[in-house]
Amino acid sequence: MTAVDFTGSARPVAVLANPSAGRGRHRGLLPTVVHRLAAGGHPVRVLDARTPAQARAVCRAAVDDGAAALVAVGGDGTVHLALQAVAGTPVPFAVVPAGTGNDFAGDTGFPADPLAAADAIAAALRHGRSHPIDLARATAADGTQRWYGAVLAAGIDAIINERANRMRWPRGPRRYDLAILVELSRLRPRRYTLRLDGVTYELDAVLVAVGNCASYGGGMRICPAADPTDGLLDVVVGGRFNRRTLLRVKSRIYPGTHVDHPLVRSFQARTVEVAAAGITSYADGERVAELPVTITAAPAAVRLLR
Known part of the structure; x- marks a missing residue:
């Protein structure tokens, strides 16, 4: 675990959300997730993307613009799109699991409940806490x-x-x-x-x-x-x-x-x-x-x- 100093920064947390993830069963949770993420001390900006290509582009732009973090709200497909932008950069990443399959989130220690995951992410932001993990490159x-x-x-x-x-x-x-x-x-x-x-x-x-x-x-x-x-x-x-x-x-x-x-x-x-x-x-x-x-x-x- 390594501490990263996000304290006092006005940089936003960028959120990539897939409202159709998990066949839409968590569709109404996004406002609450955003509210809880804001407890981490940063403004929260939900990225506007309607296609996978747009999702990759807006995530890349957010990372290039110096986002405090990138958060994927959805399942493994949403995570996969976000990883294309954040991998190999110093911008931290987090997952609010809201998909049919949440394998990456589960295997890397995020709570299974979306709101509990949002609270854990906000706490990590407040305390400047992040953990490095490996990825694979195909x-x-x-x-x-x-x-x-x-x-x-x-x-x-x-x-x-x-x-x-x-x-x-x-x-x-x-x-x-x-x-x-x-x-x-x-x-x-x-x-x-x-x-x-x-x-x-x-x-x-x-x-x-x-x-x-x-x-x-x-x-x-x-x-x-x-x-x-x-x-x-x-x-x-x-x-x-x-x-x-x-x-x-x-x-x-x-x-x-x-x-x-x-x-x-x-x-x-x-x-x-x-x-x-x-x-x-x-x-x-x-x-x-x-x-x-x-x-x-x-x-x-x-x-x-x-």
Whole structure:
């Protein structure tokens, strides 16, 4: 923990809020969250953004203008957008969890209740308290880079996400459920090339996850040993699973005991290169890039207010 002197500063706290996060169940809380954040001693400014591109732009502008902090009010997708602006800068970051999946917030110690999280952030601002944690940086084949905080998926989970995002019907959660049924019916191991700190592995797998934190998908501890303060990435590989075995193992992902299955292998590395044909990776639930992708651990890349 390191103290940062925010006391007496008139710099605003910038807030990126997603009112549709968590299917809108916390939509009415934003005024109260803003009021509680103001107890940290700074003016609070809610950023105006209606699209992901606008969100990235206004967050970047707030950071460049010297915001006292950037706060994401929403789920992992909102966090992911905000991290693109704040990562690698001295501007502190915080999360008021208000999404369907709040994996980054939970794994990094923010209270699950949005108002309790706002109070904790305000207290950290008052006392000038922040904690450094690691992020991961994903680089696509064309050189495009993306920061992420939780987990990058590059297996059946990413394939399901990609199908669901291409579907125009049905709407809502049923679209994702249908994508699961379609892709499970077509489940087959894919050939992967993994390069972990320069050591190459050729293997067949249905699941590859690269975690800075432990969880994704709303509490599934896919990389249960991941620690966002150790300077390492955790890689979990699910090998030649058939449908029946994969469905049996799925319930073990929530507590993280799936890593004990004989078809699951775990690794740690500072740099991870993942290659396979026909797969688009997703990080923090957001589309990143087609494989191959190189992921690099970035120690102390962001400071959290909590």
